[in-house]
Amino acid sequence: MxxxxxxxxxxxxxxxxxxxxxxxxxxxxxxxxxxxxxxxxxxxxxxxxxxxxxxxxxxxxxxxxxxxxxxxxxxxxxTIYLNKCEDEYLLPAGQTASQRLKRYAADWKIPLGHVAETGKSLAKGVYRSQTIFSMILNDLKDTVSRDGLMYRARMTPNGLELYEIGSNSPVWMLDMDQNVEEITQKRTLEGAVTQVKVLGKAKEEDKPVPVLAVEKGETEKYGTLQRIIQNSNIETASQAKKAAQKLLTGMQETITVTAIDINTIRAGDKVQIKDLAFIVTSVRHELGMPGSMTLELMHIDAVRRKYFMAD
Missing domain, CATH: 2.60.40 (Immunoglobulin-like)
Incomplete structure (x- = not known):
């Protein structure tokens, strides 16, 4: 059938x-x-x-x-219900993303599997009329902003899990002589950030917002592509400089691999091409015997900037 x-x-x-x-x-x-x-x-x-x-x-x-x-x-x-349902939450400071995920899952009757402990205390969460998934994303981005590791929530047969990006075992090797049909590479300045300006808190509505830091990257090579950061958790020049440096990035590179299907590979897994490790940012499995798959891959630093520091 x-x-x-x-x-x-x-x-x-x-x-x-x-x-x-x-x-x-x-x-x-x-x-x-x-x-x-x-x-x-x-x-x-x-x-x-x-x-x-x-x-x-x-x-x-x-x-x-x-x-x-x-x-x-x-x-x-x-987990589609977490993406389709909106609600509001007032969450106290000091909780971790792991603790908050457990609460969301309990409230929406989503069974839990292994939930990794993120280990970073978060700021107070004031979430008004937004999807549960957007709240989860914000918690995970806040974790990374506090020098935490990258995680994603995903459903498995054991239940909803909080999974550390790239922590899978085994790590599958992609090889042109073994299982790969085609590898394509795309390089672009779309999404590049070569200058970051960090703004402080506005003290008066009719006064300019104070600038805490301006960090330059590869402006000479690629031109000025500026992003603005305004975060209430950033209060000092040293904090601003550190946050800005994390957002700087030059040319963006994405690798697309078409290969014989490995049907257990999920988005967020690590794979290897020769001696280079990449993170799977998207996957499409055409199931069959043997079937085929298409993977979008990025370096882990690019994943951090694109998916966990974009806001």
Whole structure:
């Protein structure tokens, strides 16, 4: 009955997405939005089925009929509810992102798996009318701003987990002589930051905002591409300089790899090409025997700047 199954996710989304193309026969059971669904497959170097996508929920169904009926099903793992639901929270200072994630999950009845302890006390959280996912992202960005590690929330068969970026084992090797079909490289100044200005608190509405620091990067090479930081947690010139230096970046590089499918690779995992390590920022699995995958890769420092320091 299954013609095609595709799994996709990226670092700027929380939910794993599945697209399933089916052939429908007269005795095919009814299938529709809201029903639970899971996808199983044989993991690399394995011999038995494991859950690749679970727990999932059918979100959308689209059918077509030209003599033979076909159905396309779009499903998400259950973190989709954290991306679709809005609420407000007033969270005290001193909590960690791990503690806050556990509260969100409890309030929205999302089962928990392993939640890594981020270990950084956060500022007071005042969240008004925004999605739960945006709150989680803000907590994780605040963790990085306090010299913490990078984490992402993602659903696994064990439940919602807080996963340290690049901490996967094993780390898969991508090799042109073994499993890679094509590698493409894109270099661009889009997203580059060569100068950062850090502003302090406005003391009076009709007065200029004080400038705490201006840090220059590769302005001579790439021109001036300036970003502004205004953060109430930054109060001194030394704090401002440190924050600005973290945001400086020159040319942006993205690598796209098309390869034989390794169906357990997720966004946020580390992979290796020769002796260089990269982080998977997005992945598309075309499941099959052997199947194929398309990975978007970036260096870990670029991931930190793009996904955890953008605001």
């Amino acid at each position: 299954v013609e095609k199954i595709t799994l996709e996710e990226s670092l700027d989304e929380i939910a794993y997405r599945a697209t399933i193309d089916l052939v429908i026969t007269d005795d095919f059971p009814a299938i529709g939005p809201g029903q639970e669904i899971r996808i199983s497959g044989i993991a690399p170097q394995g011999t038995s089925l494991v859950y690749l996508f679970h727990p999932g929920v059918i979100w959308e169904c689209s059918s077509r009929n030209s003599g033979q009926k076909h159905l396309t099903v779009t499903a998400y793992d259950k």
